Amino acid sequence: MKIKFGTSGWRAIMGDQFTFSNVKIVTQAIAEYLKKNGGRKVIVARDTRFMTENYAQLVAEVLAANGIKVLMPENPTPTPVVSYAIRHYKLDGGINITASHNPPEYCGIKFNPSDGSPAPTEVTSEIEKLIEKIDERKIPLMNLREASSKDLFEIIDPKPDYFKALSELIDIERIKSAGLRVIADLLYGSSIGYLDDLCQTICSDLDVVHNYRNPYFGGGRPEPDETRLSEFSSRIKNLNWDVLISTDGDADRFGILDNNGEFVKPNEIIALLAYHLYKNKGKIGPVARTIATSHAVDAVAHTFKQKVLETPVGFKFLATVLMSENAVIAGEESGGLSIANHVPEKDGILACLLVLEMIAYEKKSLSEIRKQFEKEYGKFNNTRIDIDFQSDEEKKQFLDKFKNIEDYLVNLKIVDEDSVDGMRYFFDKDGSWLLVRPSGTEPIVRIYLESRDLQTLQTMLSAVRKISRYAE
Structure with a gap:
């Protein structure tokens, strides 16, 4: 089976495609890519999944045998910390053994090049070509004791430096003075020892x-x-808790419940934080979002006379504009964001701290902040439908039906469409749009819908349900 990198690395089911044999092959391909580009030092980290320490050790042994020095944190490490370490220690890249938010049976490899961003398509395509040429029997290994004696392996702790970097971005003292009561759900993931340690102090x-x-x-x-x-x-x-903050398996995504126990969609959080950064912290610059993300953040940017930058789905695309355009905030509806002067990678820990900072600045509950935002900007009704498919043919039939979506719509006309990333349709009412695209990491088709009017959203949902019995 061909090894393919999706929008956020290579992921597969353990014991099926994610095996020690394939991990060796992928690592050797990354090693050859690094050597070709002058790479000599990387960080290798892992999340809390089954046997990740064993996979990480194997990765380190392959890299060391290729003459590439490995810096390895002793404990599970968040993806944004890997990105930070690459930039802070001036490394040539980083490998994290993680499948992020995927189910427990999955594992994966995320590779970030020297700028700390998720590897762009041109890099992963080159690695995929190298994978096809590798003979596993010829892959060298060096045990870590020997690697250490040759200065090719070192245990590091990036946490203090990462915490210091966050303290320069977040108003820690203001959060402390707000006296917030917080629940932190670490979901058994890599933010253990990070998000909890930070929150203990603030x-x-x-x-x-x-x-x-x-x-x-x-x-x-x-x-x-x-x-x-x-x-x-x-x-x-x-x-009477003020907020619940949470991160996913490798701490690059976030989740929030407000003081009423209501889930606040990432779409809404991104817009709220953009407003906070402009209004309370005086930031100036564009916002960046993916094609699948709510246009609520657009409304905020326009209020402050700033540009909106739109990218395909995948934070690797947002990372590019985050660095080149110095975007105030870059976010995606799946729960990933970062800000200017931080890592060009999703950071769930940063996102959680920004929410606490916003509450502290506003001196209001999160539910009150949400009401205030809706009063000023109106309602943005959005939802996402995820549909699993058993075969590519089944998926193709479903996608083909969307070419005739207008036949299923009632009192709604398509005024524009594009295929920048999937198929996107704009409608003639209430700023409504619909996007259908296959996932880059799972056997799923995702359908994104948004309208300023709830009834129009229901009309769009009805059309989706008519198109396929799979859309429940």
């Missing part, structure tokens, strides 16, 4: 949950979405 009252390693992630995928976080809704409301 929150008036802190309840940390799921803060130990569990490779099964409590029986679900480590994704801080509404389904996963809703178990805390009544606790927040009944016991």
Whole structure:
């Protein structure tokens, strides 16, 4: 089976395609890419999944045998910390053994080149070509004791430097003075020892949950979405907590519940934080979002007379404009964001701290901040439907039907369409749009819908359901 990199690295099911044999091959391909481009020093890290320490050791042994020095954190490490370490220690790249928010049976490899961003398509395409030429029997290995004696292996702790960098971006003292009561759900992931340690110093009252390693992630995928976080809704409301903050398996995504226990979609959080950064912190510059992200952040940018930069889905595209355009905030609806002068990678820990900072600045509850935003900008109704497919033919039939979507619409006309990333349709009412695109990391087709009017959104949803019995 061909090894392919998606929008965020290579992911596969352990024991099926994600094997020690394939990990060796992928690592050797990355080593050859690094050597070709003068790379001599990288960070190798891992998340909390099953056997990631074994995979990370194998990766280090292959790299060391290729003459590439490996810096390795002792504990599971968030993806944004890997990105930070690459930039701070001036490394040639980083490899993180993680499948992020995927189910427990998955593992994966994320590769970030020397700028700390997710590897762009041209880099992963080159690595894929190298993979095809590699003979596993010829891949060299060097045990880590020998590598250490040859200065090709070193244990590091990037946490203090990363914490210092965050303290220069976030108003820690203002959060401290706000006296916030916070629940932090670490979802058994890589933010253990990071988000909880930070919150211990800045929150008036802190309840940390799921803060130990569990490779099964409590029986679900480590994704801080509404389904996963809703178990805390009544606790927040009944016991007067201010907010719940959460991160996914490798801490690049975030999830938020407000003081009423309501899940706040990342689409909304991105817009709220853009408003906070412009209004409260005086930031100037464009916002960047993916094609699948709500246009609520556009409305905020226009208020402050700033540009909106749109990219295809995948933070690797946002990273490019984040660096080249110095975007105030770059975000995607799946729960990833970063800001100017930080890492060109999604940072769920940063996102959680920004939410606390916003509450502290506004001196209002998060639910009040949300109401104030809606009063000023109106409602942005949006949703996403994820559809699993068993075969490529089934998926193709479904996508073909969307070419005739107008036949299924009632009192709604298409005024524009594009195929920049999937198929996107703009309609003649209420700023409405619909995007259908296959996932870059899973056997799923995602459908994104948004309208300023709830009834129009329902009309669009009805059309999707008519097109396929799979869209529930």
